[in-house]
Amino acid sequence: MLKSKLSAWFAIWMALLTVAFYRWPHMHMLWWGAIGLSSTVGVVVGVLVHRPNRRWPWLLLAAALACFGLGDFLYNVLTDVLGLENPFPSFPDGLYLAMYPLVAAGLLQAVARRISGELCPTDTVARLGGDEFAALIEADSMADLELAAGRIVIALAEPFAVAGETVNGTSSVGLSTTVDAGSAEELMRQADLALYVAKGAGKE
Known part of the structure; x- marks a missing residue:
């Protein structure tokens, strides 16, 4: 019941801010700042209420929203209040740039969670670098591994x-088994090779 009420009140609050933004455009700094802050608070409250298994993706997203909202607010202060014409570089630009790695980190965390969700608790998932992940899976046969x-x-x-x-x-996925490799290094090399073959063939 509490979750439904919070969601409903948040939707109403954001709708009111949106209407106010278009109804009184001369006060856009106030409304836009309130929308950005409310978005950040909404994500954090959602994490506290729903208690997801992995909180980091959502908290990283909240930090990214905070950077974007604060950057926009400060940019409006510089241009509308202080009268600067398109200041660059500026502190708001730094906040905008900080938003991108936060969003990317949160997305990678979400990807890792989805991979883990499809495997057994005894399996292990790790990010190798960039957008590449490796999973050590216990399987009785190659068919089980392919599934x-x-x-x-x-x-x-x-x-x-x-x-x-x-x-x-x-x-894209590259598979290798201990039958094909006698060491961890060889296992990774075989999987990496299979991955590049799959990418080159346009296969998933």
């Missing part, structure tokens, strides 16, 4: 919601 890889590909094909926008992506 696990298929589940991951399907999960990652679902769009991500980031700051009110939909982010779509595709994934």
